Amino acid sequence: MNTDTPTIPAETANHVLAMFGYGGYPPGRWGQQLLELIAGADIENAALLAQAFPAEVQAVQIAKYDKGGIAQLQAIAGNVA
Template sequence: PTTARYVLHAFGASGGWRPGNFTESLISLIARADHDNAARLATIYPAEAAAVRIAKYDENGIATLQALAAGKQVAA
């Protein structure tokens, strides 16, 4: 839930929490990275990269992250 909250904040969505400076910069970097560099970052920071992918590319990504942030189960 914490990572979902941090990514929600990065995308300006409700339910988000502001992370520390490093995590805030990391999420921003992942969100701006091209495909190859995002994949590299995902090997080191898989949860953050997955949450950013959900926010950016899933049609209901923000709602999915909001549900995760609230501790709800989400279908895969």
């Protein structure tokens, strides 16, 4: 991931983990729909969504594409010792 990307809050990490079935806790209905939209977006639309929701897009991309991404999100969320 790019080092210029925003910091992911623990709450966002927990929401993304819950969406992918790795613990955490789910967001509300709107947040769930937003994360599903981001997860299903192609690269161009994900870039557009990142303009308004940078941390959420970054967290979803980490979960989907980064080796060790789930562990990274768990650490951010405080779910790993």
